[in-house]
Amino acid sequence: MSLRNERVKKTLIKEISDIIQKELKDSRVQGIVSITDIELSHDNSFAKVYYSVYAPEDKKQATIQAISDNTPKIRYEVGKRVRLRLTPELRFIPDNSLERGANVTAIINKISRGEL
Numbered sequence: 001m002s003l004r005n006e007r008v009k010k011t012l013i014k015e016i017s018d019i020i021q022k023e024l025k026d027s028r029v030q031g032i033v034s035i036t037d038i039e040l041s042h043d044n045s046f047a048k049v050y051y052s053v054y055a056p057e058d059k060k061q062a063t064i065q066a067i068s069d070n071t072p073k074i075r076y077e078v079g080k081r082v083r084l085r086l087t088p089e090l091r092f093i094p095d096n097s098l099e100r101g102a103n104v105t106a107i108i109n110k111i112s113r114g115e116l
Contacts, residue, residue, distance in 0.1 A: 028066035031055020
């Protein structure tokens with residue numbers, strides 16, 4: 001990945017996180033939403049946005065749906081904040097890696113205490 005693409009990626013992560021936390025006025029967004037990674041196309045016209053939601057399962061599903069429903073608004077806000085020739089089309093993909101990592105850590109802690 002080129003240096004420019006890396007800078008665009010970091011900027012998008014920061015701005016999308018900020019938009020979801022502060023600008024998105026949707027009551028379904030609850031818990032902690034974290035942008036874990038972004039995959040950009042070579043021409044920056046398309047971005048896969050990987051995110052995780054830390055919340056109870058029912059609120060987690062509502063948050064995932066709210067982010068999906070508000071994708072055009074998030075893209076519009078990104079376009080206003082980040083000066084690019086073309087605002088990338090955003091595709092949000094839930095990422096459960098943080099949740100899996102927490103589960104693995106909990107299992108390792110139980111094993112080390114002799115509970116398993």
